[in-house]
Amino acid sequence: MEEKSLTHGIKLKDKVGYALGDAGGLLTFSLIGAFQNQFYTNVLGIDPKKILVLILVARVWDAINDPLWGAFIQSRKPSPKGQFRPWILGFSIPLAVAAAFMFLKVPGWSEGKYLVYAYVTYIAYGMMYTAVNIPYGSLASVVTDDELERSSLSMWRSIGAGVGGLPGTIILPMIVYTTVGKYPNGVDQKVLDGDKLFWCVLILCVVSVGVYFAHYKMTKERIAPQKKIKDKNHNAIATLKDLSRNRAFIMLCIASMLLIAFQFYYQSTYTYLFTDYFGKPGLYAMVSICTYLPMAIFIPIMNKLITRFGKKELCAVGMAFATVAVLMQYFIKFTPLADATNPIAPYVFLGLTFLSGLGQTFLVLEVWALVMDVIDYHEVRTGKREEGMTYALFSFTRKLGQTLAGVGLNALLAFINYDVDTTKNGGQLKPEVIGNIYNISTIVPAIMLALMAVVLFFGYDLSKKKLAEIHTELEQKRAAEAEE
Helix, strand or coil: CCCCCCCCCCCHHHHHHHHHHHHHHHHHHHHHHHHHHHHHHHHCCCCHHHHHHHHHHHHHHHHHHHHHHHHHHHHCCCECCECCHHHHHHCHHHHHHHHHHHCCCCCCCCHHHHHHHHHHHHHHHHHHHHHHHHHHHHHHHHCCCCHHHHHHHHHHHHHHHHHHHHHHHHHHHHCCEEEEEECCCCCEEEEECHHHHHHHHHHHHHHHHHHHHHHHHHCCCCCCCCCCCCCCCCCHHHHHHHHHCCHHHHHHHHHHHHHHHHHHHHHHHHHHHHHHHCCCHHHHHHHHHHHHHHHHHHHHHHHHHHHHHCHHHHHHHHHHHHHHHHHHHHHHHHCHHHCCCCCCHHHHHHHHHHHHHHHHHHHHHHHHHHHHHHHHHHHHHHCCCCHHHHHHHHHHHHHHHHHHHHHHHHHHHHHCCCCHHHHHCCCCCCHHHHHHHHHHCCHHHHHHHHHHHHHHHHCCCCCHHHHHHHHHHHHHHHHHHHHC
């Protein structure tokens, strides 16, 4: 094993290296939220109701695959290079290959063949992402045991995710759409070009492998894995039972599930909103800027805010603030500011997106630090440190959030009578359909943000005071173990 005598004292290299792990993943994962649904409906011509079933089937498989993979990773004897890092590097190429095939359109196929192809490639990508992401998510808990350093790693992971998502959410929207005409109200009618999208995705896939390699070289596992206890009661089922009684774990899973549902939902819905409602798909690039720019404001002072107020407290208040901002987006629909023909309308919408991003920043930056807090709490409660299974179950609930977003969006598209054949063939949507796109792009995200605020305020119970007690107990426990 690598030298692990120091369990903290990470440097900038560690932080950048850790961030690169999520940057590599988001280079392709962000494409699902930004383009996957629109690719299926507008390029492959698959009915939204069939996509809904596809997503549900994929999540049923994830319910089996994710915990099994987490248990497998946890049960393996660490290699000389570490317990988690080799898995990340080893599956980076299969992940890139799966992502590229997911956005490939084979010419001349029927809807049925495209649907089968979507099943195979979408599920394959999900399995490869699990193979990389579970060990990556578990990695932070063995990089350092210091609370503020873990908070810093969480922030750097969010930075990595933001940077990794930039090409897919900022650059690609300016490249992969083609103007095919104008709507009667003068708004440009643009369609997603499947060929342009595929070649852009292929480039990002190649880059992602290089990013993962840099991540592997720049990170180090400092905390030795807990010795395996040969006890028939220490198994995946026992871990599941323990975690099901852990209120903090359950509430964090719910909050994170809603967060990923919110992120995937608005990213997917906004592609329709800026394409069909505002007629400016290139402006979709500004959505990510408005969402992630607030991070630059808070990152330099985040640890000071955490020290004073606590992680749970900041995240809860932030989500309440974000809820108000998105509700304002919905209510401006009753004013001229939301008229698609008004040249300032999309910019007013983006301004409120920035305010929403301010509130979201705390949970987005700290969610991974909260996961590490929950792992620590689990160790205090049970005496066992089980990063692999804990993160696998947590990761699965985030996939449920992705499912909630995909199912919800396609159900709502079907409900408002979004015509796939019309958009695929360059036709024009009905005015009432375009108006309803605005409705589902605002009120649904506001509801999800409000639910997150409630869960964090009243459900998640690892307050600033309680965390201090947990970390004191852990320090005493590890000091006693070191003396044995």
